[in-house]
Amino acid sequence: MTAPLRSVAHRFARQAALGWTLRITIGLPRRIAEDRRAELVSDLWEQADAAARAGQPQWRLALSVLMRTLRGMPADLAWRAGVLRTAPRTAPAAVAVAPMPLAAPLFDQTNGALVTDDMATPENDDAARLLAIGVAANAMAGGWGGAF
Amino acid sequence: MPRRAPGTLLPLEVDILEVGAGLTDEGERFHGFGLAERLSADSRRLVGHGTLYKALSRMLDAGLLEAVWEDSAIAAEAGRPRRRLYAVTPAGAAALSAVRSGERVAATFRPAAGGAA
Numbered sequence: 001m002t003a004p005l006r007s008v009a010h011r012f013a014r015q016a017a018l019g020w021t022l023r024i025t026i027g028l029p030r031r032i033a034e035d036r037r038a039e040l041v042s043d044l045w046e047q048a049d050a051a052a053r054a055g056q057p058q059w060r061l062a063l064s065v066l067m068r069t070l071r072g073m074p075a076d077l078a079w080r081a082g083v084l085r086t087a088p089r090t091a092p093a094a095v096a097v098a099p100m101p102l103a104a105p106l107f108d109q110t111n112g113a114l115v116t117d118d119m120a121t122p123e124n125d126d127a128a129r130l131l132a133i134g135v136a137a138n139a140m141a142g143g144w145g146g147a148f
Numbered sequence: 149m150p151r152r153a154p155g156t157l158l159p160l161e162v163d164i165l166e167v168g169a170g171l172t173d174e175g176e177r178f179h180g181f182g183l184a185e186r187l188s189a190d191s192r193r194l195v196g197h198g199t200l201y202k203a204l205s206r207m208l209d210a211g212l213l214e215a216v217w218e219d220s221a222i223a224a225e226a227g228r229p230r231r232r233l234y235a236v237t238p239a240g241a242a243a244l245s246a247v248r249s250g251e252r253v254a255a256t257f258r259p260a261a262g263g264a265a
Contacts, residue, residue: 072198
């Protein structure tokens with residue numbers, strides 16, 4: 001099995017998903033947070049791999065990742081609230097408001113070399129197609145993150 | 149998202165048990181994205197990350213599923229991140245049977261808040 005290739009759009013979508021998950025797991029018990037993050041890293045890799053094997057366009061993969069992230073946000077927040085109800089916090093809540101673009105690379109490092117995104121020259125022009133959705137995702141992440 | 153009545157499963161949880169039970173019967177464990185793919189076979193729309201993993205977390209807490217992390221060596225050899233592998237427990241199979249027969253599953257389903265296994 002080979003590592004999936006990533007377009008700019010896919011990297012962006014992936015970082016949005018990782019950044020969001022970092023946000024909603026900050027301050028949770030370590031094992032729960034790490035499990036959730038690692039599970040998302042695995043999920044994103046598997047989806048990219050499946051898309052590559054199916055010959056799916058990268059922009060479609062990116063859109064799917066973003067939409068999965070957006071659709072899951074209410075459940076993520078409910079899940080986080082449920083965990084916080086039953087477990088003590090392990091970090092200050094203020095950490096959770098770190099901007100997603102800064103938080104996502106930190107998340108990558110905590111999960112190993114498999115998410116070492118670089119900032120390569122754009123090889124596709126599909127990033128613009130997803131920019132509006134991505135900005136919306138970021139805005140939502142920022143808006144809700146501040147409530148933690 | 150539908151509000152849960154005590155002793156009942158949400159539609160997504162029933163779907164997860166349906167898909168998972170088939171795989172577990174074949175001796176296979178399943179991972180999150182593989183499950184999402186199978187769940188979306190008809191709609192072609194993958195379930196949201198949060199929706200899926202919240203449901204899996206809830207079902208783990210309820211004892212309907214069990215999960216183990218794949219051995220690192222296996223994942224490294226395959227060149228991918230470790231998978232968290234799930235299987236339907238006997239309690240999960242019983243809950244599914246109860247749903248299929250139109251019963252409530254209070255005897256086997258013990259709702260718990262939030263935490264993941």
